[in-house]
Amino acid sequence: MDDFAPLKGDDVRRGLKVYLDSISNATIEVLSNVPLSESLLYHLNDGNTPLTPISAKAVGQSYKEGGKLSFSLRLIENADLIGFCRFGDVGWQARHAQLHLSIVEEAYLTPEIVIDVLQTVLKLAYWEANLNRIAVHCIEDNTLLFEALKHTGFTNEGRLRDDVYRNGRYLDRFIFSILCREWENIIG
Amino acid sequence: MTFIFEGERIRLTVVSNDVLPQFAAWMSDFGLQRLVNPGMSVPHSEDDFLDPDGWFQGDLKNEKTRMFEVRTRSDDIFIGHCGIVNVNIFTHSAEIGINLAHPDYRGKGYGGESMRLTMRYGFEQLNLNRIYLRVMSFNTRAIRLYEKLGFQQEAREREVLFHDGIYFDQLLMGILRREWEAVNG
Numbered sequence: 327m328d329d330f331a332p333l334k335g336d337d338v339r340r341g342l343k344v345y346l347d348s349i350s351n352a353t354i355e356v357l358s359n360v361p362l363s364e365s366l367l368y369h370l371n372d373g374n375t376p377l378t379p380i381s382a383k384a385v386g387q388s389y390k391e392g393g394k395l396s397f398s399l400r401l402i403e404n405a406d407l408i409g410f411c412r413f414g415d416v417g418w419q420a421r422h423a424q425l426h427l428s429i430v431e432e433a434y435l436t437p438e439i440v441i442d443v444l445q446t447v448l449k450l451a452y453w454e455a456n457l458n459r460i461a462v463h464c465i466e467d468n469t470l471l472f473e474a475l476k477h478t479g480f481t482n483e484g485r486l487r488d489d490v491y492r493n494g495r496y497l498d499r500f501i502f503s504i505l506c507r508e509w510e511n512i513i514g
Numbered sequence: 515m516t517f518i519f520e521g522e523r524i525r526l527t528v529v530s531n532d533v534l535p536q537f538a539a540w541m542s543d544f545g546l547q548r549l550v551n552p553g554m555s556v557p558h559s560e561d562d563f564l565d566p567d568g569w570f571q572g573d574l575k576n577e578k579t580r581m582f583e584v585r586t587r588s589d590d591i592f593i594g595h596c597g598i599v600n601v602n603i604f605t606h607s608a609e610i611g612i613n614l615a616h617p618d619y620r621g622k623g624y625g626g627e628s629m630r631l632t633m634r635y636g637f638e639q640l641n642l643n644r645i646y647l648r649v650m651s652f653n654t655r656a657i658r659l660y661e662k663l664g665f666q667q668e669a670r671e672r673e674v675l676f677h678d679g680i681y682f683d684q685l686l687m688g689i690l691r692r693e694w695e696a697v698n699g
Contacts, residue, residue: 374604375604417553419676420673420674420676421676422673422674459674461671461674481672483671483672484667484670484686485668485669486646487644487668487690488605488607488643488690489646489688490605491605501671501686503671505672
C-alpha cells in the first residue's frame with residue numbers, strides 16, 4: 327500500500343508524513359481560541375452532540391483529558407501541530423479500541439494525511455499496545471474519512487441508521503474496523 | 515387504551531432494592547452471564563447491586579436511564595429487569611436492554627412481552643426515533659426474538675468479545691420509529 331512498509335523495530339510513533347507526540351499544556355497553549363471553520367467542525371463532530379463553535383484549543387484540551395492513550399499529531403517535516411487522536415472505549419479482555427481522530431488545521435484535512443495518521447496509529451496499536459481490533463466510526467457525509475478507511479484496509483461492518491442528527495435531518499453512522507492480522511497481511 | 519406499563523402476562527414496575535439479593539444470586543449463574551454480560555464473567559454479591567456508588571444504583575439514578583422491574587401480573591413474581599439506557603436527547607435514540615434472570619421464566623415468551631412494552635414506552639413516551647441493542651452473535655435465540663420484534667441487524671462488530679479463549683462478534687440491531695409505527699399503528 328503506497329510507500330507504507332513498516333518494519334518491526336521502527337519507531338512505532340512515526341508515519342511517512344506525521345508522528346505522534348504527547349499532549350502537554352504547552353502543546354495546547356499555542357492553539358487558537360478562534361472557532362474552527364465550518365468544514366472542520368463537521369469533520370470533528372461525532373454526531374452524538376449538536377454542532378458547537380469549538381476552537382482548536384478546546385479540541386486539544388478535550389484530547390488531553392482523554393487519558394494516556396491520547397496523542398497530538400505533528401508533521402515530520404517541521405513539527406507543526408495539525409491535530410489529535412486517541413484510543414477510546416478500550417476493552418482489554420478482547421484487546422479492542424475505538425480510534426478518535428481530529429485534524430484541526432484545514433490545509434491538512436487531506437486523504438494523504440488522514441491515511442498516514444491511520445497507518446501510524448495502527449502500527450502503534452498492534453505492535454506496541456498489543457491490540458487486536460481497532461474500530462473507527464464514520465458519519466455518512468464524511469467522504470474523506472470513509473475513503474481513507476477503505477484505502478487503509480478497514481472493513482465496513484455496517485451502518486447504524488438515523489444515528490446522527492444534523493441540519494434538520496438524520497444521517498447514518500458507519501462502523502469500520504480492522505483486525506491486527508488483516509493489517510499485517512496488507513502491509514506484507 | 516391499555517395501561518402503558520401492563521402487558522398480557524407481565525407488568526413493568528419501579529425497581530426496588532428488595533429483590534436485588536435474589537437478582538445477584540441469579541446473576542452469578544455462569545450460563546446467564548455468558549448471555550447477558552459482554553465483559554468478564556465474575557461472581558456477584560448483593561453489594562454489587564446495592565452499593566449506592568456502584569454501577570447498578572448509578573444507572574438507576576442516571577437521567578439517561580429508565581429501568582423497570584418485570585413482574586408477572588397473575589402472582590406478582592419478580593422475574594428480571596428491562597429498560598431504556600443511554601438516551602440521547604439530541605438524536606432521540608436510546609439502547610434497550612433486558613435481563614430476565616429468573617431461571618423458571620426464560621424461553622416462555624415473557625422476554626418478548628417485556629421488550630414490546632419497553633419499546634412502546636420508548637417510542638410513545640420518550641419520543642424516541644431509534645432504539646438499538648447489542649447482542650452477542652452466539653445468542654441465536656435472542657437474535658430471533660429481536661428480529662421478530664422488528665429489529666434489523668445493522669452492523670456486526672468482529673472479534674469485539676472474548677470468552678473461553680475465543681473471539682466472538684457482537685451484533686448491533688436497531689428499529690426506527692416509523693418501522694415501529696408501521697406495525698403498531
